[in-house]
Amino acid sequence: MTKTPYAAPATARPARWTTLVLTGAALASVTVGAVLPASAAEPHAAPVTGTVRGHHPVDTAALTALMEPGPMASGTLVRVGGTGPTWTRATGPLSQDPAANFRIGSITKLFTSTLVLQLVGEDRFTLATPVQELLPGTLPAHWKPITVGQLLSHTSGIQEPCVAFGPGEAPTPAQVVAHWTDPRCAAPRYPVRAQQYNGVNHFLLGMVVEKVTGRSYADEVQRRIARPLGLRHTYSPKPGDRSVPGPVLADGDEIEPWAWAEGGMVSNAPDLERFMTHLMRGRLLRPAQQRELFAMPALSEGAVDRFSAGGLLRSEIDGTVVWGKTGSMGRSTSGVFATEGGRRTVVYSLLPASRDRELTRRHLMSLVGAAL
Template sequence: MTSAAVNSRSAHRSWANAGAAGALVVALTAGAVAGTAVDATAQPRTNKAPNTQAPNAQALSAMTAALPNAQLTSAVVLVDGRDGRWSGTSGTGKLTTGELDGGRRPVAADGRFRIGSISKVFTATVLLQLSAEHRVDLDGTVQQYLPDALPAAYPPITVRQLLNHTSGLPTGGGLGGDDGGDQWFADHMDESWTPQQVVAEAVGRPMQFEPGTAQQYNGLNYFLAGLLVERVTHRSYAQEVNARILRPLGLHSTAVPAAGDTRLAHPTAHAYLAVPRPDGTGTEQVDVTEQSPWPWAEGGMVSSAPDLDRFLSALLRGRLLPPAQQAELFAVPDVPNFRNRNCDIGPTAGRACFSTALMRFTSPSGVVLWGKTGSRPGWTNGIFATPDASRDLVYSLTPTSRNGVPFAVQYGIASAAFDLDPH
């Protein structure tokens, strides 16, 4: 804990962590996972026929059923597109006293979860809309829009460099317990900081590299992006997201929680972390479902699988952005990857993989997907789609460690959804 920490039980504030990264940063690991029965009957709200079956339904069902184990309590998987739709759940929605006797609560396919860094896609979309309205210049500088946010010694950093993670700003930081483990988070999960506190603490360190010369995934970029939205519009970040995205698309399960609001109504499943028992005899599961929505514009939103499916499809199909800004979704800078495990996967490893809003993933077989991962303690999530949104994937998993879900498991879900490794 630093001296900047405060207790959000007595005040309305927001957590912040300048170094939060997506779940795909986890190194590739091997190993099978034990399974439980899949429930693919609960159908989320959708504009498409609810009983259609997407291709690969058998592989998706088997993959989803095999997910829960001692390190993963639940899974929600949704695949949607022009070829049909498939939705499945597995695991348990809430651990109960009768769990060892087979008692369990079902997982809600249309429930809500904390989406983590998928929030960045909403933030970038708002800024791209402001660019289309000529209220924000992507080539304008952070210093121009937020003159007091960065030290005078820092070089000019453009808005585009914030959004595509080529700013070179420092990463990490002491606020939010970035280096804390599962026990630390269980003890401090309702504490919070303001975005201004996070930025002020982070920019006390030197730049990582000259802006525009490399790419390093960095949550600090999106704290600044959120502050920029508020400075330009003179309205709150939540108001802008609601007016520009949530209401027009009818995303009724998606929200920017108010600072200090730890509630999560109608969750897909409760989230747990395994922490050591006080007597030293193994671990116990601590419910972390109700936690501070600390990452704000960087990673604090909540949503559901059907809502994220609708959002990603609308975004990729051009419903939210005009052509010039739509092109920014797929404009990955041609620069090296700088100490960034997110981009060290697939045939393009070592080069940048983030555009102004999305992450590009290329499978070993050459299939290109666009989307974003997002994690919070207790959740590992992802949204991915083909470039034309002909097929979308949304998944939300509840791991019992802040380390999240290994990439191998997430790749298995994507492989079943998109035929990444055809035989």
């Protein structure tokens, strides 16, 4: 029996906070500028020290100094929110509009995972359902069953493709999956012994969403998440659409091929903060699926990037557990993270100036140390 789709009411209010995260190949940067009213930006106002209920004071002066253009980043945008004041600031060649739009890259995966967990909550399928049952003929017949839950938690065992698409190509989801399952490439490794981050997992999940609902992925994002939450700047572009409506965070980015349910969405910092707050507070999922959102699979132990059963990236900074997702598109690296219950949130977008990931990590830790 199909249950009524569950989504947060449009009138629900968001929450906000502070911090930063870096994981694996993607980086997270936290920063803060002056206290801002919700409707206006004052990027050059004098930094202040503020508090967010239940946490240490936030040293915005130190954070502001750390996010100035330099050897680690040529520009940084940070929006900090939570149960207390909100801060936002942009430096370098970035729009000074705190609500500027940008391509969110793999943060898109959080939206895809949310749609899938909503469908699980509606009894459309379970986390144990093999994707081969939902998408017959999509994966090679000789492959062992791969479940929806394995796709969400990056434990599918699917390997990286051995051939590449040409520059500027915008393949369909089916073409992407066929590319990953090319018989010339390595088959999944069994048994799966660890999490392995892989974009094709969310291409398959996006295809599951479309097959089960009978609607496009873009429509389901709007119907189930964006419209109920009032996310007016959040959407999945049409194939081949590489435009970003103004104001745009950073001009001149070389936009990569359309990445759809894996990494193709457009949003802005206020929308991402609102989405993450509602997700963390259980306003988008039913209780059973909310628990899956934070359950850590045994295979996540020892992984560089640890993902929950519901697809959330888990990290620990100075004893504080944060949840979220990073993403890259063109020159920029972005992320959204929150503490338990959405008491604090941070959205960032960074233009990296260094290719040294360890230096970037240390830079991040300095930012986090000033924020906590």
